[in-house]
Amino acid sequence: MNKMKSKFILISMVAVCLFFTMQIFAVTISTSTRFRARAVPIDPEINIVHTPITMVSPIAKEMVVVGSIDAGSAPNYLSELKLVYTLPGGTETTENINFSTNVGNITFSKRITFLQESGQIEYKIMASVVKGVSVSTETSKYYAVISGSITVNIGSSGGTITLESGNQLYGNTTLVCGSGALSSPTDITITEVDINQAATVYGLSKATAQEIMLTCFDVTPDISLNNSAVLTLYYGSQTTSQNVIIKRFDGSQWVDVVDAPVGTSAKTIARAAVVNTSSRTASVEITQLGRYATFAGSGTLPDNAYRPVKKVVVFGRAQVEFNNLMDGDVVKIFNVNGKKIREITTGDAAGFKWDGKKDDGSYAESGAYIYQIKLAEKGNLISGTIAFVR
Numbered sequence: 001m002n003k004m005k006s007k008f009i010l011i012s013m014v015a016v017c018l019f020f021t022m023q024i025f026a027v028t029i030s031t032s033t034r035f036r037a038r039a040v041p042i043d044p045e046i047n048i049v050h051t052p053i054t055m056v057s058p059i060a061k062e063m064v065v066v067g068s069i070d071a072g073s074a075p076n077y078l079s080e081l082k083l084v085y086t087l088p089g090g091t092e093t094t095e096n097i098n099f100s101t102n103v104g105n106i107t108f109s110k111r112i113t114f115l116q117e118s119g120q121i122e123y124k125i126m127a128s129v130v131k132g133v134s135v136s137t138e139t140s141k142y143y144a145v146i147s148g149s150i151t152v153n154i155g156s157s158g159g160t161i162t163l164e165s166g167n168q169l170y171g172n173t174t175l176v177c178g179s180g181a182l183s184s185p186t187d188i189t190i191t192e193v194d195i196n197q198a199a200t201v202y203g204l205s206k207a208t209a210q211e212i213m214l215t216c217f218d219v220t221p222d223i224s225l226n227n228s229a230v231l232t233l234y235y236g237s238q239t240t241s242q243n244v245i246i247k248r249f250d251g252s253q254w255v256d257v258v259d260a261p262v263g264t265s266a267k268t269i270a271r272a273a274v275v276n277t278s279s280r281t282a283s284v285e286i287t288q289l290g291r292y293a294t295f296a297g298s299g300t301l302p303d304n305a306y307r308p309v310k311k312v313v314v315f316g317r318a319q320v321e322f323n324n325l326m327d328g329d330v331v332k333i334f335n336v337n338g339k340k341i342r343e344i345t346t347g348d349a350a351g352f353k354w355d356g357k358k359d360d361g362s363y364a365e366s367g368a369y370i371y372q373i374k375l376a377e378k379g380n381l382i383s384g385t386i387a388f389v390r
Contacts, residue, residue, distance in 0.1 A: 045072055046129040052142040056166030058117040059148055059194050060236060066168035069099075069106045071129045078102040080128040080136075083110045088119025088146070097125075109169055120145045148192035155185045163190040163217070165234045171279030173217055177229045191218040193291070214238050216293040225287050232283040235294035238305075246273045246284045249291040257284050257292075303382045306373050313356045313388045315363065320371075320386050322352040328376030333369050333386075341369070356388045366390045 050067030071078040081097040097110045114121070126138040144166065152161040154177050163173040173190060193216040214235040235244055247254040256270035273282040273294075282294055308320045322331050322344075331352055333342040341358040354371075356363050366389050373382040 046070065046127060046135055046137050048125055048127055048137065048139050050125055050139060051168070053123075053144040053164065053166055053168065055150065055164035056121060056144045056146050057148055057164075057192055058146050059192055060166065061115065062111060062113050062167060063121060063123075063144060064109055064111045064167040064169050065123065065125070066109045067107070067125060069108065069127050069129075071103060071106055071127075072131070074103050076103065076129055076131045078106055078127065079130045079134065080126070081106075081108060082126045083112070083123060084126060084138075085112060085121055085123035087114050087121055088116045111167075114146075116146055118146055149189060151187050151189040153185055154182055154188050156180065156182055158182075161188050161190055163192065165236075167237075170237070171232070171234055171276065171281040173234045173281075174232045175219060175229055176232075177225070178227055181225045181227045181229050183226060186221070186223075188289070189218070189220050191220070192216070193218055195293075214244070214294040214296050216291065218291050219289045222288070222290040225289070228285040228287050230283055231286045231292060232281050233292060233294050234279075234281050235296075236280055238296065242275045242277060243296060244273060244275045244282045245295050246282050247293055247295055248286075248288070249293070254293065254295075257286060306375070306382055307384055308371075308386065311384075311386045313354060313386065315356055315388075315390045319353045319355040322354075322371075322373060325352045325373070326376070330374045332372045332374070334372070335364070336368055336370070338370075354386070356390070363390060364388050 047070040048067060049070070050065070053063060053065065056063045065083060069078055069081065078099060079102070081099055082094055083097055084092060084094045086092045095110065095112070097108050099106050099108050121144045122141055123144065124139045124141050126136065128134055128136040148163070150161060150163050152159065154161065156179070158177045158179045158181060160174060160176045165172050173192070175188065175190060177188075195213045195216050215233060217233060219231065231246070233246060246257055248257055249255075257273075258271060271284055273284045275282045286292075305324050306322060308322055310318060310320055312318065313320050325331070329345075329352070331344040331354070332340055333344075333354055334340050341364055342354060343359060344352055344354060358364055368385055368387050371384055371386055375382070
């Protein structure tokens with residue numbers, strides 16, 4: 001009897017232990033399962049890649065910021081991209097930056113314009129990426145000085161000086177001096193010159209400079225080099241043609257950059273510039289520092305660049321001026337019946353302007369007229385309507 005009782009007690013204790021062990025195991029499995037099923041959100045990574053702009057042209061008066069955003073792959077997506085900037089003397093401005101896609105590596109550009117001729121532009125880039133949650137980041141503050149001049153000391157071993165255009169879609173103006181180009185360390189300065197100032201200071205007619213000159217730069221001091229250097233000039237977005245040349249001002253006129261051995265009187269030939277339409281720059285080898293400018297040949301500008309801004313001629317008070325025309329270009333004026341009443345060429349003392357007179361010197365009747373512009377280096381005619389009021 002005692003043995004039976006002892007066995008019963010032992011079996012009961014084993015059963016109880018097994019029951020509690022199974023409950024603990026079940027709770028453990030249940031807890032572990034619930035933990036593994038719980039989603040742990042991971043913040044999306046975001047990276048802004050941008051090379052800071054340090055200088056902006058006071059002549060072009062524009063800044064174009066370029067960069068990229070690494071937003072990762074789907075389900076990440078870029079939700080917001082902004083440029084925050086403050087112009088000299090102004091308040092903080094925030095503008096959206098457009099982007100064509102919102103997944104992956106996203107490139108962007110943003111253009112702003114200004115009127116200031118000095119001071120600095122403070123700016124930063126902000127971006128937000130979403131993957132369940134929104135994560136935002138921003139760059140440090142950058143400071144772009146509005147300045148058209150830079151000075152660098154170049155030694156006898158050579159060096160490079162760069163004047164930023166402030167437009168990161170395109171290129172910059174640079175001078176690369178090789179070893180031995182300079183006999184001793186020299187401060188070299190590149191200064192951008194307003195083409196209107198270049199025309200006035202050097203006795204050129206304002207119209208002539210505006211017709212063909214794209215950009216102008218002083219590279220000083222005006223000295224001869226021992227070896228040739230490579231000068232690259234930024235010519236901007238006024239033309240997309242490869243018909244861009246570089247000339248040097250010799251003190252009285254603009255002359256071709258020539259190819260001749262340094263220090264010799266050998267016969268010279270014009271040295272053609274190497275044009276890069278992607279960076280909007282033209283490069284040429286030079287042996288003399290000084291004033292250099294880029295010029296566009298006739299027919300390289302868009303059609304609207306030649307059309308008159310004022311389209312009404314008032315007798316004795318106003319006249320129509322056709323823009324950016326050069327030797328060999330012709331403007332013809334027709335009445336509404338198609339009869340030519342006036343032909344204007346560079347031989348006219350007044351330039352490419354119409355004051356309402358016909359070829360015989362008499363004035364036309366009040367009414368509408370048709371103009372046709374024929375460019376020497378462009379096949380198509382550029383036409384439009386103007387009016388004369390007596």
